[in-house]
Amino acid sequence: MDTASKQLINRVTQQLKPASGDSKTPAGNDPAGAITSPQATVEQKEAINQIFELFRFNYHNQFLKAFPDYDTLIMAKRLWSRLLMDYSGEVIMKAAEKAVKESSFLPNVHEVVARCDIAEVLGLPDVHAAYIEACRAPSPKKEFNWSHPAVYYAGRASDWYFLANSPEQKAFPVFQRNYQILLQRIQAGETLELEIAKALPQESETPLDKQQQKQRLAELRKGLAEGL
Incomplete structure (x- = not known):
């Protein structure tokens, strides 16, 4: 992408702001100024655990070769948690299930990230x-x-x-x-709704029959004559 296109994206997207937490503390810093790392939610951690169980069941030998001991498995889960932190547990699970369906080899985290489709899960x-x-x-x-x-x-x-x-x-x-x-x-839970424009009031009037039209016309003529 050229520089002009990047500048255009930055200019236009200022109209939208990503979802953020309620905390007023800048991301990556605690109140004392120490650098901290964002933490995965309970839902995300549960999804990561379920993913690894899914992989263990479907790629048993490959799984044991990739994660031969407990320490390696824990390190892998921590890495996956960091790289998948932008997605809900539901999106993560859907992505992992698609990866299993589409590959006969043990998927890596990048293959799962590539299948994280928020739009699909949200409908x-x-x-x-x-x-x-x-x-x-x-x-x-x-x-x-x-x-x-x-x-x-x-x-x-x-x-x-x-x-x-x-x-x-x-x-x-x-x-x-x-x-x-x-x-x-x-x-993140935000609800988007379109503002519905207020409809203009509709005035409906029943048409007058011929006799009523004649009477109305006579009244108008009389009023004009009296005003002369």
Whole structure:
């Protein structure tokens, strides 16, 4: 990606902020200023343990060769926990299951990371499908029947005009970054909803029949005559 594209991504994605905890202490530092490492959640640790049991069952000999003793196994689990910390336990398990289905060899952590699809687990369109939806949605954008609000907000943050008038190789990375930020926020428990525009009040009036029309016309004429 060229420098101009990187600058564009940085500029546009300032409209979105990744999910963050409630703590006011900067990430990576404790209140005393000491450097600390982020910790995996209980859910993530349980998922890692389940993954290794899944691998032990499906790749028994390969597993024992890769992790011959307890210390090696613990070190591997710690590494996996760090590299998979951006994903929920559910996403991690889905990725591991896909890796098992698709490979006859013991998967490594990078192969599992590559299969971590937050959108799939959350029931959202994958990033490219979402990009195509955002590019093709007619105006007014808010009134379009979006597959999910995240697609709309990613498109809005990426700039509708930019998406419509830029080649995919330039526009897609911008949209992808914004969409991934939103997926992370949803995975963290945030709810996204579109603001529904208030409908204009509809005034319905029953048409007058001919006799009533004549009477109304006569009243209007009388009023005009009296005003002369």
